Amino acid sequence: MEMALRVAETLKSFRETRLSALRPPSEFFDVHRISRPADVNQAVSRISYNTRYFSGNYLVIFLALSVYALITSPWLLGALAFLIGGFILINRFGADPMQFGDATITQKSLYTGLFVIGIPLLWFASPFMVIFWLIGASAFLILGHACALEPGVESEYAGLGESV
Structure with a gap:
């Protein structure tokens, strides 16, 4: 009983902290903002911003791939x-x-x-095969999405409050 309460408490705090950062699917799958980065600096900048901005969505992708890996093994x-x-x-x-x-x-x-x-x-x-597949598939999907998606208008104002 005590363990069930701890698990419920952990899930509640997880939902409040991580899943509150979920962005809506219309924003996450916005095809109008997809473009090829001009150079490596722009790609790194996009990855840096998008991994912070869409961290909740990327966590859901990782968890879904983890469940898929367990089910298929x-x-x-x-x-x-x-x-x-x-x-x-x-x-x-x-x-x-x-x-x-x-x-x-x-x-x-x-x-x-x-x-x-x-x-x-x-x-x-062979758990190592599953772990390496999970790391590779997650990295490919998350970094590919983060690199291809242009940051929104709100990214222009993200550093504004820090410089004032």
């Missing part, structure tokens, strides 16, 4: 479910030592068994 999803589920079950039901015949099974031996099975299963699921 059933071995990784199964390995993570096994490890996380085993950890939760051991914490809930394996706190006290159990006696089976002459053998005593402790929480430490349950964790050892979980990791002896779970780590090779996780390694077989």
